[in-house]
Amino acid sequence: MFVSERMSTDLITVEPDITIFEAKSLMTDKNIRHLxxxxxxxxxxxxxxxxxxxxxxxxxxxxxxxxxxxLGKIMNYPISDIMTKDPMTIYAYFxxxxxxxxxxxxxxxxxxxxxxxxxxxxxxSTRDLLSAFVNVMNIDEPGSLLCIIAKAQTGEMKKIxxxxxxxxxxxGSMLVARFWDKEKRAIFPYLLTNNVISVKRKxxxxxxxxxxxxxxxxxxxxxxxD
Amino acid sequence: xxxxxxxxxxxxLMHVTGGYHPESPERLKAIHKxxxxxxxxxxxxxxxxxxANQRWIETxxxxxxxxxxxxxxxxxxxxxxxxxxAICRDTYAIAFLAVGGVLKAIDAVMNGDVDNAFCxxxxxxxxxxxxxxxxxxxxxxxxxxxxxxQEQYGIERVGIIDFDVHxxxxxxxxxxxxxxxxxxxxxxxxxxxxxxxxxxFEVGVADGNGYTVNSPVLPGKxxxxxxxxxxxxxVPAFKKFDPEFILLSAGFDAHIDDxxxxxxxxxxxxxxxxxxxxxxxxxxxxxxxxxxxxGGYNLxxxxxxxxxxxxxxxxxx
Numbered sequence: 001m002f003v004s005e006r007m008s009t010d011l012i013t014v015e016p017d018i019t020i021f022e023a024k025s026l027m028t029d030k031n032i033r034h035l036x037x038x039x040x041x042x043x044x045x046x047x048x049x050x051x052x053x054x055x056x057x058x059x060x061x062x063x064x065x066x067x068x069x070x071l072g073k074i075m076n077y078p079i080s081d082i083m084t085k086d087p088m089t090i091y092a093y094f095x096x097x098x099x100x101x102x103x104x105x106x107x108x109x110x111x112x113x114x115x116x117x118x119x120x121x122x123x124x125s126t127r128d129l130l131s132a133f134v135n136v137m138n139i140d141e142p143g144s145l146l147c148i149i150a151k152a153q154t155g156e157m158k159k160i161x162x163x164x165x166x167x168x169x170x171x172g173s174m175l176v177a178r179f180w181d182k183e184k185r186a187i188f189p190y191l192l193t194n195n196v197i198s199v200k201r202k203x204x205x206x207x208x209x210x211x212x213x214x215x216x217x218x219x220x221x222x223x224x225x226d
Numbered sequence: 227x228x229x230x231x232x233x234x235x236x237x238x239l240m241h242v243t244g245g246y247h248p249e250s251p252e253r254l255k256a257i258h259k260x261x262x263x264x265x266x267x268x269x270x271x272x273x274x275x276x277x278a279n280q281r282w283i284e285t286x287x288x289x290x291x292x293x294x295x296x297x298x299x300x301x302x303x304x305x306x307x308x309x310x311x312a313i314c315r316d317t318y319a320i321a322f323l324a325v326g327g328v329l330k331a332i333d334a335v336m337n338g339d340v341d342n343a344f345c346x347x348x349x350x351x352x353x354x355x356x357x358x359x360x361x362x363x364x365x366x367x368x369x370x371x372x373x374x375x376q377e378q379y380g381i382e383r384v385g386i387i388d389f390d391v392h393x394x395x396x397x398x399x400x401x402x403x404x405x406x407x408x409x410x411x412x413x414x415x416x417x418x419x420x421x422x423x424x425x426x427f428e429v430g431v432a433d434g435n436g437y438t439v440n441s442p443v444l445p446g447k448x449x450x451x452x453x454x455x456x457x458x459x460x461v462p463a464f465k466k467f468d469p470e471f472i473l474l475s476a477g478f479d480a481h482i483d484d485x486x487x488x489x490x491x492x493x494x495x496x497x498x499x500x501x502x503x504x505x506x507x508x509x510x511x512x513x514x515x516x517x518x519x520x521g522g523y524n525l526x527x528x529x530x531x532x533x534x535x536x537x538x539x540x541x542x543x
Contacts, residue, residue, distance in 0.1 A: 139422055142353075143419065144419055145418045159267075169309070170309075194361035194362060195362075197248050198246055198248075200484065
């Protein structure tokens with residue numbers, strides 16, 4: 001779960017003196033939302049997002065003539081005028097969990113990855129992160145999700161895994177979540193099978209409760225401070 | 227009352243899946259027993275199944291895949307690519323017989339021997355991809371039927387309605403670029419149920435865009451939700467597409483008593499599904515419909531649900 005394994009390394013970059021016009025065409029052609037700006041040595045000096053680009057455009061409320069005159073002027077400015085200088089960066093040895101938290105807290109859509117000398121090595125976007133988590137949860141493989149309520153005590157998870165193993169079912173992923181009853185946990189094994197009848201029966205026989213997933217509301221679980 | 231055909235053959239029981247597999251020969255035995263005991267079987271026109279010509283299977287499946295399947299069975303392997311797909315030495319031949327049963331039912335409808343037909347066949351088919359067995363399925367019976375209708379009978383627009391509780395990933399993928407086959411499926415939401423496809427935004431690809439419609443039903447929901455989605459998603463789409471022939475992937479595992487799923491469709495809810503479909507069939511495809519068994523694993527309710535479905539097809543209810 002490291003950034004190095006998930007970042008895009010097939011990079012499209014520009015130097016700071018390129019015009020806004022050129023940068024805009026490049027982002028449109030390559031269908032990218034984040035354009036890293038590097039110096040002639042390849043060191044990261046800034047980043048331009050599609051949002052920066054939109055902010056730089058003249059208001060669409062202007063009259064057509066005025067719009068085009070203004071646009072013409074803007075398009076010839078260098079990209080360095082609108083880029084975010086010294087953007088937030090991460091290192092290739094960061095974990096994806098680190099990145100998830102950074103993106104959530106700093107509200108950024110992509111993070112350039114640099115090495116210790118500041119050279120650009122890659123870029124990691126929310127899209128890359130999403131595909132990593134799709135992969136971790138294994139939801140791109142055919143399977144079925146069970147929703148089990150278990151006592152919050154040692155050994156419950158083992159019982160569940162044992163039953164799944166006895167049924168010769170391969171486990172795609174298993175999420176554990178807090179439940180509104182503090183003494184219990186909600187457990188969501190994603191089973192890579194269509195065949196869930198006997199595993200469900202065995203779980204019920206062992207005293208587990210299978211719940212209707214619609215009855216599991218995130219907003220009803222106790223808050224962290226509880 | 228309509229002339230309704232029935233495909234059933236004892237040889238379908240020869241696909242043996244091992245002691246604990248839900249897709250067992252007992253399913254068909256139970257269905258056959260009920261149809262016999264209730265006397266319904268005497269009112270149906272028997273259609274004799276025969277092995278399909280491989281040529282028709284190749285209209286959907288890759289030849290190498292067909293050969294791998296044969297090899298897995300001949301070699302006596304207990305499963306084909308995944309523990310879900312239990313096989314025995316006879317499975318390969320019986321899978322040909324399942325396809326063949328569907329093709330014979332289509333012949334019978336097209337020749338006017340019957341008005342419509344139900345195929346009590348196994349193994350089921352709707353999960354089978356071009357080159358991959360999945361979810362107890364090896365050959366996609368319904369997809370092959372659709373191609374057969376087009377190539378053998380020159381039918382231009384085939385409508386497929388899949389009401390098995392699982393999404394028919396195979397059928398969808400086989401036709402997702404094809405505007406001549408409309409695939410509609412109602413199933414338990416893919417975030418909870420196998421195989422994890424059939425989300426609302428899967429609507430067909432390229433030329434086939436708009437010719438796939440999926441109605442995912444959240445677990446815990448039942449008759450009301452089915453009613454709402456079928457009226458809102460299926461009925462207008464099929465009236466517009468105006469299929470000349472309709473094929474059904476008939477799965478009875480959405481029932482509240484079927485532990486395979488989390489949906490709560492009742493016996494009455496199933497009747498509603500069959501009735502709406504028969505109204506569509508009468509309106510669009512001159513009554514031409516072949517219904518093919520897919521899932522349904524609770525042996526206490528499956529036979530009744532099949533019987534009710536056939537009765538509604540036959541206009542007896």
